Amino acid sequence: MSTLSEHYRKRTHCKNGHAFVGAVDxxxxxxxxxxxxxxxxxxxxxxxxxxxxxGAAYHKxxxxxxxxxxxKRKGWTSQRVLECTAQQHNCxxxxxxxxxxxxxxxxxxxxxxxxxxxxxxFCNRGLGMFKDxxxxxxxxxxxxxxxxxxxxxxxxxxxLRQS
Numbered sequence: 017m018s019t020l021s022e023h024y025r026k027r028t029h030c031k032n033g034h035a036f037v038g039a040v041d042x043x044x045x046x047x048x049x050x051x052x053x054x055x056x057x058x059x060x061x062x063x064x065x066x067x068x069x070x071g072a073a074y075h076k077x078x079x080x081x082x083x084x085x086x087x088k089r090k091g092w093t094s095q096r097v098l099e100c101t102a103q104q105h106n107c108x109x110x111x112x113x114x115x116x117x118x119x120x121x122x123x124x125x126x127x128x129x130x131x132x133x134x135x136x137x138f139c140n141r142g143l144g145m146f147k148d149x150x151x152x153x154x155x156x157x158x159x160x161x162x163x164x165x166x167x168x169x170x171x172x173x174x175x176l177r178q179s
Contacts, residue, residue: 091129092121100134109133110142124148 027046029035034048041047047055060067075082087093097119107114109122113136120140124130125148135143146152 087121089129090121090123091131092123096131097121097134100131104134108136108139110135110139 027036030046030048030051032048032051034050036046037049038046041052041055084094087097101115101119108119109132115134115136117137119134120137122132122135122140122143124132143153146156
């Protein structure tokens with residue numbers, strides 16, 4: 017006759033029917049990955065400040081590795097960023113403004129990603145808003161040229177004139 021503890025040790029699935037994968041909680045009880053993840057999500061929802069602190073500490077400790085991983089996902093390396101920064105004279109490839117913050121590594125959205133150039137955050141967001149479509153960027157430029165807005169001095173009226 018087996019004891020209750022032996023019965024629980026021999027089980028292969030949790031009480032919700034998920035297979036055990038070797039996860040153990042703080043009390044030493046086995047639990048499945050699905051239930052463990054649900055439990056962690058629920059705990060962090062109840063303790064949002066702790067989640068922020070854990071995330072901030074992780075990013076502070078691993079900032080170089082995170083940056084390298086992010087660059088690699090976009091087809092870049094740290095060396096290539098340095099070379100491109102020098103090539104672009106530490107300026108954005110679009111607006112030619114000097115970088116005041118870490119430049120954004122622009123890439124063509126294909127698999128694998130193809131690096132294009134370094135952009136300031138404003139130009140990078142602008143390209144993103146235009147979905148990296150050159151036809152939309154050209155249409156926006158034509159629109160701005162067509163409706164060149166001029167503010168009349170001393171009033172709030174806008175005078176639209178054709179170029």
